[in-house]
Amino acid sequence: MLVIPCPYCGPRPELEFSYGGQAHVARPTAASNPSPADWNAFQYERANIKGLHAERWRHIHGCARFFNVIRDTTTDEIVRSYRSGEK
Amino acid sequence: MAEPAKRQPPSVAPLAGLRVLAPLARYALRVDLAVAAAAAAAAAAAGAGAGIMPLATAVCRASQLRDWHALWLGPDEQLLLGPAAAGAAFAAAVGNALQGVPHSLVDVSHRQGALEVSGPAAATLLNAACPLDLGLAATPVGFCSRTVFGKAEIVLWRRAEHAFQLEVWRSFLPYVHGLLTLAAAE
Numbered sequence: 001m002l003v004i005p006c007p008y009c010g011p012r013p014e015l016e017f018s019y020g021g022q023a024h025v026a027r028p029t030a031a032s033n034p035s036p037a038d039w040n041a042f043q044y045e046r047a048n049i050k051g052l053h054a055e056r057w058r059h060i061h062g063c064a065r066f067f068n069v070i071r072d073t074t075t076d077e078i079v080r081s082y083r084s085g086e087k
Numbered sequence: 088m089a090e091p092a093k094r095q096p097p098s099v100a101p102l103a104g105l106r107v108l109a110p111l112a113r114y115a116l117r118v119d120l121a122v123a124a125a126a127a128a129a130a131a132a133a134g135a136g137a138g139i140m141p142l143a144t145a146v147c148r149a150s151q152l153r154d155w156h157a158l159w160l161g162p163d164e165q166l167l168l169g170p171a172a173a174g175a176a177f178a179a180a181v182g183n184a185l186q187g188v189p190h191s192l193v194d195v196s197h198r199q200g201a202l203e204v205s206g207p208a209a210a211t212l213l214n215a216a217c218p219l220d221l222g223l224a225a226t227p228v229g230f231c232s233r234t235v236f237g238k239a240e241i242v243l244w245r246r247a248e249h250a251f252q253l254e255v256w257r258s259f260l261p262y263v264h265g266l267l268t269l270a271a272a273e
């Protein structure tokens with residue numbers, strides 16, 4: 001089981017979390033007049049990185065917060081975690 | 088054709104350290120903690136509703152004010168527990184103290200029930216289905232958090248080294264109670 005460091009609660013067992021997909025996928029703004037291709041990229045295109053991956057997790061059976069995690073997809077090592085809106 | 092044998096529930100002795108607690112008054116409070124603390128302090132300074140509102144400011148810790156306990160569940164979420172009979176008056180007082188502060192205070196007294204697990208093996212027993220590190224270093228006395236117990240979500244509150252209170256939603260109570268009883272039989 002992964003031990004995931006929640007930036008609010010500290011290290012907790014993976015069972016308390018749910019996965020939220022790749023982090024930092026920005027929704028196109030109306031001002032940018034997004035094309036169907038832009039929407040397609042927002043909805044479906046993901047990096048599928050081998051190595052350090054920024055992803056969202058939610059501490060759903062805990063503080064219920066969403067936050068971000070940098071995880072190595074080859075080793076499952078979690079490098080760090082940080083709150084939404086931080087870098 | 089022979090009838091298939093009916094599955095009998097395993098017979099296990101009732102567990103000494105497992106007890107269903109009496110009803111409590113419970114409130115789910117959602118509020119910006121810093122703003123609420125300031126409002127409570129201001130109310131106390133003005134002499135109005137002085138010291139009526141328990142607020143847990145430390146992460147995953149409970150705090151107590153007279154009969155009432157505040158359990159930190161999230162950065163803007165507290166579970167307030169107190170005597171069943173005092174609920175309405177308490178809610179009115181807290182509502183008063185938080186006047187002008189955006190918040191939500193919801194009576195969830197009947198949403199869940201409480202179990203007490205106590206005795207020297209309490210932590211070991213809970214770890215049968217709860218993945219938290221229940222060593223005193225990670226979860227000292229006063230620790231509280233939402234977590235999981237088997238397939239149920241619970242709030243776990245360590246009230247003493249060997250005594251835990253579990254807040255369990257009503258429909259999960261028989262499941263959690265049964266799983267604890269089974270685990271104790273092993």
Ligand SMILES: [Zn+2]
Binds near residue numbers: 007008009010059063
């Ligand atoms: Zn958390």
